[in-house]
Amino acid sequence: MTHPASEPNPPAGIIGAAATHADGATNRVEPILATAGISKTFPGVKALQRVDFRLFPGEIHTLMGQNGAGKSTLINVLTGVLAPDAGTISLGGQVVAFASPQEAEAAGVRTLYQEVNLCPNLSVAENIFAGRQPRRFGAIDWPDIKRRAQAALARLDVSLDVTRSLDAYPIAVQQMVAIARALSVDARVLILDEPTSSLDDGEVSQLFKILRHLKQSGIAILFVTHFIEQTYAISDRITVMRNGEREGEYLARDLPADQLVSKMVGHERMSARLREAAQEGHDAEEKQAAQTGQPFVELRGVGRRGTLQPIDLDVQPGQILGLAGLLGSGRTETARLLFGADRADSGTILVKGRPVRLRSPRDAVRHGIGYCAEDRKKEGIVAELSIRENILLALQARRGWWRKISRQRARELADLWIERLGIKAADAEQPIGLLSGGNQQKALLARWLATDPKLLILDEPTRGIDVAAKFDIMDRLLALCASGLSILFISSEISEVLRVSHRVVVLRDRRKIAEVAGKASNEDNIYRLIAGSGE
Numbered sequence: 001m002t003h004p005a006s007e008p009n010p011p012a013g014i015i016g017a018a019a020t021h022a023d024g025a026t027n028r029v030e031p032i033l034a035t036a037g038i039s040k041t042f043p044g045v046k047a048l049q050r051v052d053f054r055l056f057p058g059e060i061h062t063l064m065g066q067n068g069a070g071k072s073t074l075i076n077v078l079t080g081v082l083a084p085d086a087g088t089i090s091l092g093g094q095v096v097a098f099a100s101p102q103e104a105e106a107a108g109v110r111t112l113y114q115e116v117n118l119c120p121n122l123s124v125a126e127n128i129f130a131g132r133q134p135r136r137f138g139a140i141d142w143p144d145i146k147r148r149a150q151a152a153l154a155r156l157d158v159s160l161d162v163t164r165s166l167d168a169y170p171i172a173v174q175q176m177v178a179i180a181r182a183l184s185v186d187a188r189v190l191i192l193d194e195p196t197s198s199l200d201d202g203e204v205s206q207l208f209k210i211l212r213h214l215k216q217s218g219i220a221i222l223f224v225t226h227f228i229e230q231t232y233a234i235s236d237r238i239t240v241m242r243n244g245e246r247e248g249e250y251l252a253r254d255l256p257a258d259q260l261v262s263k264m265v266g267h268e269r270m271s272a273r274l275r276e277a278a279q280e281g282h283d284a285e286e287k288q289a290a291q292t293g294q295p296f297v298e299l300r301g302v303g304r305r306g307t308l309q310p311i312d313l314d315v316q317p318g319q320i321l322g323l324a325g326l327l328g329s330g331r332t333e334t335a336r337l338l339f340g341a342d343r344a345d346s347g348t349i350l351v352k353g354r355p356v357r358l359r360s361p362r363d364a365v366r367h368g369i370g371y372c373a374e375d376r377k378k379e380g381i382v383a384e385l386s387i388r389e390n391i392l393l394a395l396q397a398r399r400g401w402w403r404k405i406s407r408q409r410a411r412e413l414a415d416l417w418i419e420r421l422g423i424k425a426a427d428a429e430q431p432i433g434l435l436s437g438g439n440q441q442k443a444l445l446a447r448w449l450a451t452d453p454k455l456l457i458l459d460e461p462t463r464g465i466d467v468a469a470k471f472d473i474m475d476r477l478l479a480l481c482a483s484g485l486s487i488l489f490i491s492s493e494i495s496e497v498l499r500v501s502h503r504v505v506v507l508r509d510r511r512k513i514a515e516v517a518g519k520a521s522n523e524d525n526i527y528r529l530i531a532g533s534g535e
Contacts, residue, residue: 030093032057032220033078033109033189038087040073047073049244050087055189060211060221062231062252065241066264066327066492071224074241075191078222079111080104092188110182111191118178120167125149127166128181152180156210171306172203179210183219190214191222194328196230208234226328227509228257228531240264257531264326265492265527293317294353296454296486297369299338302347308333309511310346315455320477320487322501324494324526329507331490332374335457338488339371340364365398370448372441374459374490380444383433387425388414390432391446398451417446421476441473455486462496474500494526506530 031054040048048070055061065071076082078089080098088095091107098104101111118127126133128149133140149162158176166174175195182190192211196204211221211234225231231238231252238255240247240263247263255263295314303310308330315321323331336342338349340358348355351367358364361371373379381390391414396405405413414428421442425435432443441461448456462473478500481487491497497504504521506514506529514529 029056031055031090032092033222034090035074035078036088036090038074038077038084038089040077040082040084046244048077048084051241051244051246053239053246054249055220055222056237057188057220058215058218059236060215060223060234061237061239062223062225062235063239063241064225064231064260064264065247068243069241069264070244071241072193073244075111075193075222075224078104079109079191108186108188109191110187110189111193112175112178112182112195113193118166118174118181120165120174122166123163124153124160124166124169124177125162127177128152128162128184130181148184149180152184153177155183156180157213158210170203172206175207176210179214183214187219189220189222191224193224194226195223196225196227204230226326228260228326229509231260232257242266258528261326261527261531265494295350296352297338298350298353299334300348300350302337302344302349304333304337304342304344304346307342307510308337311512313505313512313515315486315488316502317454317486318481318484319502320481320489320500322497322504323488323490323507324497324504325507325530327492328510329530330510330512331507332459333510334507335371335459335488335490338364339369339457341371362397365394365451368452368454369457370394370451370453370455371457372444372448372459372461376437376440376444381432381440384431386429387418387423387432387435387443388428390443391417391428391450394447395450413450414446417450421446421449422472438473445473445476449480453485455488456480457488457490459490460492461489462491462493494523498523498526508532 033055035051035053038048038051038053039046051070051074053074063071063074073082077084080100080103083097083099089098090096091109096107098107098109104111119130122130125145129145134144134148135141136144146162150159153160153162153176156176156179158173158180160169160173166177169177179190195207208230211223215221215236223234235252237249238252238260239249240260242264243266293316296317298314300312301310302308302312311330311334313321313334323334325331333342337344338358340360340363343359349358350356356363356367358367358369364371377383382393388410392405392410395413399405411428417423418425418428423435423439423442423446425439432440435443445456445461458477461477474496477487477489481500489497489501498521501521503515503517504526505512506516506526508530513532516525516529
């Protein structure tokens with residue numbers, strides 16, 4: 001972990017406004033980029049609420065928060081993608097109002113996103129100077145472009161053939177090229193949004209080496225990540241966002257990892273009364289009394305480069321296996337590999353003890369696996385279709401379109417699952433987009449239950465629905481499990497995972513770090529494991 005050569009001393013209520021040197025002298029350090037009372041509202045959502053933020057020259061400042069915390073919206077406001085509804089932005093002590101990302105870039109604020117936003121078919125040099133090529137006698141000066149591109153990369157301690165096509169190099173090198181492009185226009189602020197999500201450990205180390213070098217040159221770096229270990233490996237300062245508000249600003253060395261996790265999720269240590277309530281229905285003996293034997297599905301060393309480190313896990317018939325971890329820990333990545341949505345490049349998947357190859361979701365469905373994705377609006381419902389059509393989609397796809405389900409049978413099945421799951425709708429022919437979030441989620445459950453699955457993967461099945469619908473869905477899942485269905489359950493709400501799971505696998509930074517059951521299955525221990533300090 002690195003820290004600034006001089007640490008700003010905190011005035012009342014906030015950290016970092018003055019630099020204190022070894023000789024005791026104190027020099028005022030002004031932020032290069034700051035916001036005051038920034039708010040942004042979308043229909044029905046307060047994305048940002050009176051957010052104050054500061055970024056100082058020569059520091060790496062990490063922005064942390066769960067999904068929906070407001071990180072992306074804040075970045076979009078800082079870079080001119082969105083205009084704030086209220087509040088001000090200051091750059092170098094001057095109030096600014098960027099009307100576009102181009103204006104922000106011209107002022108020295110550059111952003112690098114998770115996906116490298118360059119032209120893979122152009123050379124490295126062309127990418128670095130695209131749109132601003134130096135000219136000589138009215139023509140593009142290619143020798144000068146090559147020379148200046150090499151100099152820009154040398155600043156990052158990177159040496160490569162700048163005349164080669166960008167797509168000839170791996171993602172890590174492409175990111176270095178994107179950074180070189182940003183620095184070639186005298187960037188004062190560099191914003192990196194999830195830059196390590198597709199990098200392996202060695203590539204991350206190389207990137208961090210470059211970021212430390214840039215920090216020493218005085219560039220202010222805003223780093224966005226979900227990886228706790230990376231946060232402490234690179235950060236001088238951390239700002240935590242939660243529910244659209246700034247929870248706090250901290251020096252990294254003063255914020256232990258377990259406290260960081262608690263602040264991100266809003267978790268406080270449970271009172272004795274809450275512990276007793278959580279223990280009800282979660283007794284260790286009851287959990288171990290569930291059906292055991294040969295797992296329905298097993299993962300042995302299954303992984304995907306840049307996405308998930310090799311993982312072992314198994315799901316027993318009639319049990320719920322919970323996956324716990326922060327966003328970016330590898331939960332959804334595990335689910336997608338198991339469903340064939342992504343292909344594993346290592347390890348073995350076994351179904352009923354026999355190795356299988358899941359090349360696509362169709363293979364997974366054929367083996368009795370269903371999957372309710374995290375984003376039900378984008379990857380789940382088809383809003384324009386009826387409830388009946390949405391419920392029958394997976395069953396019809398498994399049968400094949402040449403074996404069409406009759407309209408009468410389809411109506412019977414839809415009515416059956418609407419009744420069984422308590423979906424509140426006037427009619428099965430009603431467009432599913434008109435249902436409440438909870439009823440849409442029940443309809444997605446019905447879609448997969450209609451296929452008579454042996455394993456159901458549920459990724460955030462209760463996100464964005466009211467409390468009553470949430471508990472109704474959870475109780476129905478427990479009843480399904482009692483009838484022999486295997487469930488892989490993913491939720492960012494640890495209390496929810498613990499309430500229904502027989503065992504819990506804890507993930508951190510795309511790795512499985514623990515599997516707990518019985519007395520170890522308590523909220524405090526799960527949070528300590530996520531933070532890297534549990535047993």
